[in-house]
Amino acid sequence: MRASRLLSLLLLLQTRGRMTAPELSAELEVSVRTVYRDVEALSAAGVPVYADRGPAGGYRLLDGYRTKLNGLSREEASSLFLAGLPGPAAELGLAEVAATAELKLLAALPPEPRSHAARMRERFHLDVPGWYRAGDDVPFLAEVSGAVWDQRVLRLRYRRWGPQDVERTVHPYGLVLKGGSWYLAAACGESVRTYRVSRIIDVEVLDERFDRPEDFDLVAFWREFAAEFAARMYTADAVVRLAPDAVGLFRYTFGDVAEDALREGVPGDDGWTRLTLPVESLRHARWQLLRLGAFVEVLEPPELRDMMAEAAADLSAMYGSRPATG
Template sequence: MTAPELAEELEVSVRTVYRDVEALSSSGVPVYADRGPAGGYRLLDGYRTRLNGLTPAEASSLFLAALPGPAAQLGLAEMAANAEMKMLAALPPEPRSHASRMRERFHLDVPGWYGDADETPFLGEVAEAVWEQRPLRMTYRRWGPRDVERVAHPYGLVIKGGAWYMVASAGAGGPRTYRVSRILSAELLEGRFERPERFDLAAFWQGYATEFRERRMYNGEAVVRLEPGADKLLRHTVGREVVDTALAAAGPPDRDGRVVLRLPIESVTHARWLLLRMGTEVEVLEPAELRELMAAAIAGLARLYGVRPD
């Protein structure tokens, strides 16, 4: 095609065509000009460009470009930064401007305010086992009294609230979830395992998270009387979803504006720790064990601060 034909097709000036063809040629794209009445610009037959010159490692790190912390933990910080830079450089001016403003004005910080990310000395080995589909021999610290050794087939990694979790099969029973910070030793074994073709990591994690909240996180129930206006503090203490569900199921407030709620709890000791933060804004009615624990804690605080009951 001639320069005027290209200019008409692309809706730019002929001068722009000259400039861009020269830039393409300088960057290694095999475009050249044939002189004469039947001449024009040509692209070498069969030429294909690699998207933005991305290496395989850079391409695989693209999904972490907005997560510098996790990228660094996986050893992909430099690759993610390079991939982002190349993608931005390849964009036309207007989309590049939008992308730059997005990066300047939005930032994702994964860990919560009151806790640092887990220490995960074997995250690199786990990530390599996931990527290469290699078996992983590990020593794992369970919640129980002793550590166990497992040979796992890791299917994927999930980061939740600053903590890394490995989804893997380790014998019969299907895939399970392991907290990476609890891995005490890790060794990649020879050979490869076959990852189930239909395994969906996101779907598995969603199901696991739902089951954990509904069946494993909460093992009991507390009945409390909430003072007027204390629902905001209670949401901050035990969680918005829990409080909103309890409020929706609660009866009408009494004549003093107080409402009785049924709250799911992990244990009476955990509930005591949470509800003591509420001070006099909440009163535990049931179970009796939790009420007694609250009373004992309050009496202990009174002794500690030299307060005598009236």
């Protein structure tokens, strides 16, 4: 356990440069006292770790020192080839770079891990977009990603859901790929907002640079945004009875929401399950529930039950008469 922690400490210093003892303590999830002991152990083993004093101090490696690691397990080496995501890399303009890095990694691996990694690449493929939809068309992704990397201000013309396009001058902090769609996290004024990159109509990368906040955590920001988005999206609940034969179609139609609803559902003596389903709106719920036909019954709210009855009556009127001839 300690050997693994010492290696992690060494790699942190090698990849991030100077780090303080509290920063190392937080990353390694150990006490500051343990960090002190580990640094002493590395120094005793001949690793050139130096301590800089003062407010801007911390631990760092001797300039130019690099450790040579050839101890990747075959599972660790293989996992790197699942992280490549060639489609997104190509969209970012990094397809050739990613392919070159993959070749270099394969060449550097010992024979056994190299063989296992090659089999992993041959047998597993990650396809990000969902079924029946392609990824977004993102003609300005290269400009946006370049501005994110170089910390340059962007001027956007953006298509909102409303009737008018808007112009925004933003500080781009990061990009997130979600379900085949790219999203830009960017500061606009005093707040950080998200912009779907496919909705950018035009973009201008300005010469002006900005300072990215050191405490901005893109992963934490996205998790909070996704949770708030889900809370805003589902504005009502529907109580329904679901036939056992329709569970698969119900899962397909409602996704993760269906799993939560089924988990809390109450089976009846007739095999049907009573459950509460969060919905975006009653109108949207009617459209989705009609896909299940007579395998679902809406119990509440009364407004949604009336909407389903009206739709059923319209269908009955349409199909209850003979088709027109001539």
